[in-house]
Amino acid sequence: MASHRRPKQPSRTRVTVLTATAAAAVALSSQAAQAAPKPTKQDVKTEVDKLYEQAEQATEKYNAAKENQEKLQKEVDGLQDKVARGQGELNQLRKSLGEVASGQYRSGSIDPSVQLFLSGDPDTYLDKAATLDQLSGQQADQLKTIADKQRQLAQQRQEAASKIKDLTDTREALGEKKDEIKGKLAKAQELLNSLTAKERAEIQAKEKAAQQKDAQRASRGAGGGERPDLGKDAPESGRAAAALAAAQSKIGSPYVWGATGPSSFDCSGLTSWAYQQAGQSLPRTSQAQANAGTRLSMSQLKPGDLVLFYGDLHHIGLYAGNGTVLHAPKPGASVRYESINNMPFQFGVRV
Structure with missing residues (x-):
């Protein structure tokens, strides 16, 4: 036959411990609330003014980065334009030399050194200075002009790449400053929103009164207007x-x-x-x-x-x-x- 036992009741000691724990938690919460009182209206205004000043500091850094970005963009555009024009000139020089070589080839008299140049890098070719005497004077001048142009283009491309990196870094800095400014202003607005509508109105009225007082400072002959x-x-x-x-x-x-x-x-x-x-x-x-x-x-x-x-x-x-x-x-x-x-x-x- 099944036994019917009464459920075990919690001991008085355990109940006392739980009650004491709950009471302690309530007390700690109360103490924490007392330890961190709600900021006063003046505290909020002081902190908001501080955030506004920090936002203005960040704004001037943002302005500097933006100005630098615009300058770098112009420099990059100018260098890229030079590279494009230089590449066009180089292509034309190569075409001219190629036409001469083609004519020599058709007549069976193409210079082996010209053939070597057309199949490789002009700088590598010119390093082999001993072979220059195999060229006609006109072809040698053309080769040197092409090699010089190619070196100039390489230098301009390297300079453009460096400027583009600077531009990328500046854009990143610009974004960081923009985020910083927005964060400061958002925090200031959050603090203002923590006040009551009446408190916000009082702050605005006080600032407006101070502004008017300052604007009318020493207002002899100003007629009580906004202009001091x-x-x-x-x-x-x-x-x-x-x-x-x-x-x-x-x-x-x-x-x-x-x-x-x-x-x-x-x-x-x-x-x-x-x-x-x-x-x-x-x-x-x-x-x-x-x-x-x-x-x-x-x-x-x-x-x-x-x-x-x-x-x-x-x-x-x-x-x-x-x-x-x-x-x-x-x-x-x-x-x-x-x-x-x-x-x-x-x-x-x-x-």
């Missing part, structure tokens, strides 16, 4: 005046990394575009523009001069007068006036 009092200093040249006027016409245009106008700009894109309107070509990046003219101290600045910021010179603007710069500040902002003291000034440049 820029003082009475005159630009050093008509070119500088024209560049500043061009940049002023773009106030409110958005900052977009890698942009050179006319509807959006990054920092060096604005300055290069402005001077282009004044008939002056500038290099693409802020670091290169730093060497585009005579360097100035802050006290020497005149409206229209370039102004460089940060130790690595990754930001640039135009001096507008009375301690004010006009620049494309950062992602999420637009072309605007700002105090020169808001960023670490390095030096000015007069173009």
Whole structure:
């Protein structure tokens, strides 16, 4: 007869251990939550500003790589064109010599050394200098011309191959910088999205108020508008005046990394575009523009001069007068006036 046994109950000791383990897990989770509090609105803003600055640093490196890519592409195109034209000239020279040899063959008088040349490499043939005296003077000159052309083509092909490798490497660097910029901006947006709508609005309102306050700094005679009092200093040249006027016409245009106008700009894109309107070509990046003219101290600045910021010179603007710069500040902002003291000034440049 089957026995009916009651199922074994867990021991009180085992239940106590399980309960204690669960309680400990809850306590640890609670402590972890307390140890990593939600970032404050100010923490988020500080980190976002830092990411925007890093994105701008990467943008100037991207701009340099892009400029280098365009330069290398032109060089590669030029070399490939030379190689194609040189190959055509070489083919014509070979054809001419072949026609002479064919005529000699038909008359039964083809020179064995010419026959050797036509079946092999001219350089190898010319190395056998002892056989040159077997050729007519005209054929020897033709052979030497062909060999020289072939050596020139080989050198141009090697140079083109080297440039193509540089171009490939530059394109890779360009892609890496592009990914880095996008990653920084995505992280900044992720941080902003972690805030409530109210907190985001407060940050935007605070930044806008600071911008307006800075734009109206020392606003005697400015009528309370967006334009600050820029003082009475005159630009050093008509070119500088024209560049500043061009940049002023773009106030409110958005900052977009890698942009050179006319509807959006990054920092060096604005300055290069402005001077282009004044008939002056500038290099693409802020670091290169730093060497585009005579360097100035802050006290020497005149409206229209370039102004460089940060130790690595990754930001640039135009001096507008009375301690004010006009620049494309950062992602999420637009072309605007700002105090020169808001960023670490390095030096000015007069173009």
